[in-house]
Amino acid sequence: MAFELRWGIISTGRIAMEFVKDLLVDPASRDVTDVAHKVVAVGSRSTESAQKFIDAYINGDNNVKAYGSYAEVFADKNVDAVYIGTPHTLHYENAVEALNAGKHVLCEKATTSNAAETKSLIKLAKEKKLFFMEALWTRFHPLTLELKKIAEEGTLGDPVVLHADLSADFHIEDKPLNHRMLDPKLGGGALLDLGPYPMFWAMLALYEHPSNKNARPTSVTGSILKSTITDVDASTSWTVNFTEHLKAQAILSCSMIAQTAHFGAVIRYKKGNIKVATPIFRPPSFTVEYFDGPGGNVVREETRSFSYVGGGWHFEADEVARCIKAGKIESDLWTHEKTIIIMETFDEVRRQGKYVLPEGVEKVDRVQ
Ligand SMILES: NC(=O)C1=CN([C@@H]2O[C@H](COP(=O)(O)OP(=O)(O)OC[C@H]3O[C@@H](n4cnc5c(N)ncnc54)[C@H](OP(=O)(O)O)[C@@H]3O)[C@@H](O)[C@H]2O)C=CC1
Numbered sequence: 001m002a003f004e005l006r007w008g009i010i011s012t013g014r015i016a017m018e019f020v021k022d023l024l025v026d027p028a029s030r031d032v033t034d035v036a037h038k039v040v041a042v043g044s045r046s047t048e049s050a051q052k053f054i055d056a057y058i059n060g061d062n063n064v065k066a067y068g069s070y071a072e073v074f075a076d077k078n079v080d081a082v083y084i085g086t087p088h089t090l091h092y093e094n095a096v097e098a099l100n101a102g103k104h105v106l107c108e109k110a111t112t113s114n115a116a117e118t119k120s121l122i123k124l125a126k127e128k129k130l131f132f133m134e135a136l137w138t139r140f141h142p143l144t145l146e147l148k149k150i151a152e153e154g155t156l157g158d159p160v161v162l163h164a165d166l167s168a169d170f171h172i173e174d175k176p177l178n179h180r181m182l183d184p185k186l187g188g189g190a191l192l193d194l195g196p197y198p199m200f201w202a203m204l205a206l207y208e209h210p211s212n213k214n215a216r217p218t219s220v221t222g223s224i225l226k227s228t229i230t231d232v233d234a235s236t237s238w239t240v241n242f243t244e245h246l247k248a249q250a251i252l253s254c255s256m257i258a259q260t261a262h263f264g265a266v267i268r269y270k271k272g273n274i275k276v277a278t279p280i281f282r283p284p285s286f287t288v289e290y291f292d293g294p295g296g297n298v299v300r301e302e303t304r305s306f307s308y309v310g311g312g313w314h315f316e317a318d319e320v321a322r323c324i325k326a327g328k329i330e331s332d333l334w335t336h337e338k339t340i341i342i343m344e345t346f347d348e349v350r351r352q353g354k355y356v357l358p359e360g361v362e363k364v365d366r367v368q
C-alpha cells in the first residue's frame with residue numbers, strides 16, 4: 001500500500017500550478033508504487049484565487065479546501081506537508097509559520113533571502129523534528145541520477161572545470177516594477193531566481209564528487225551587472241573553487257536579459273566531458289565524451305535522452321514523501337548543507353557585486 005502524502009499549497013502562481021499538476025500525475029506512470037500524493041488545501045492571499053486555482057488545476061475537486069490566507073493552510077489538521085511557491089524573500093516567514101504549525105516543508109528556490117535565514121529555518125526544522133527541503137527538483141530527475149553514476153564510476157577521472165549558464169530574456173522592460181524579477185523587496189534579479197541551477201550543477205559535479213570528500217568551496221568570486229530599471233542584478237557571473245581535495249573550478253553565470261545560451265552545462269573531467277543539454281533546470285539529454293588519453297581527442301561519444309509523463313516536479317515530491325515516510329528530516333540527495341552552501345555563495349556574490357536588499361527584507365543577519 002502506497003504512503004499517501006497530504007499536501008497544502010501556498011500561493012497560486014506559475015510554479016504552484018506546475019507543481020500541483022505534477023502531484024496529480026499517476027505515480028505508476030513513472031514506475032513509483034511506494035508513495036502517492038494528494039492535494040488537500042490551497043491557500044492564497046484571496047479565497048477567490050485559491051478557488052479558481054482548484055477549479056482550473058484540481059478539476060474543481062470539492063474535497064480540496066480553498067483558503068484566503070496561508071495561515072489557514074498551516075492550521076489545517078489534514079495537511080502533512082506544505083509546498084511554498086511564493087517569491088523568494090517571503091519563503092523565510094512562510095516556512096517559519098509552517099514549521100511552527102507542525103508541518104513538513106518543501107520550499108522553492110532560492111530558499112531564502114540569505115544564508116542566515118536558511119540556517120535559522122534548518123535549526124527550527126531540526127528542533128521541531130520536521131522535514132525541510134529546498135525544492136531543487138533537478139536533483140531528482142532520472143537524467144541526474146544516471147549522469148551522476150557515469151560521472152562517478154571512475155572512467156572520466158576527476159572533474160577539473162565546469163561551465164554552466166542559465167539565461168532567459170524576461171522582457172523586464174514590459175513588466176511592472178512590483179514584478180518578482182524586478183522588485184528588490186522580492187529578491188528580484190537573475191541571481192536568486194536563475195542562479196540556483198548553475199550552482200546546482202557545480203554542487204552535483206564538484207561538491208558531490210567522491211574525490212571532493214564533501215569539502216566546502218574554498219573561494220568564491222562574483223560580478224554583478226545591475227538592471228537599468230531597478231537596483232537588482234540583470235546579469236551575474238561567479239566562480240566557485242573546490243581545492244581542498246580536488247583542483248576544480250566552476251564558472252557560472254545567469255542573466256534575465258539574455259536569450260538562453262545554446263550550451264547548458266559542460267563538465268570537463270581529466271579523461272572526458274559531460275555536456276548537459278539546455279535548459280539546465282530540466283535537461284532532456286546529456287552527452288558523454290571519452291578521451292583517448294592526455295591529448296584530449298574524443299574517441300567515443302554517448303548521448304542519453306530522457307522523457308516521462310508530467311513536468312518533472314513530481315520526482316522531488318516523491319522524495320519528500322519517501323523521507324517523511326521514513327521519519328527523516330532531510331533528504332540524503334539534497335541535504336541541508338548543500339542548500340546552505342548555495343545561499344552562502346549567493347551572499348558572497350551579492351556582497352562583491354554590491355546587491356543589497358532593501359532594509360527589512362532580510363529577517364536574519366542582514367548581509368553587509
Ligand atoms: N522550481 C521551479 O521550476 C521554479 C521555481 N520558481 C520559484 O517559485 C517562486 C515563485 O515563482 P513564480 O511562481 O514564478 O511566481 P509568480 O509571481 O507566478 O507567483 C508567486 C505567487 O506568490 C504569491 N505572493 C504572495 N505575496 C506576493 C507578492 N508580494 N508578490 C507577488 N506574489 C506574491 C501569489 O499567490 P497568491 O496571490 O495566491 O497568494 C503569487 O501568485 C520563486 O521563488 C521562484 O524562484 C519559479 C519558477 C519555476
Ligand SMILES: O=C1OC[C@@H](O)[C@H](O)[C@H]1O
Pocket residue numbers: 168193194281
Ligand atoms: O526555477 C526556475 O526555472 C525556470 C525559470 O524560467 C524560472 O524563472 C525559474 O524560477
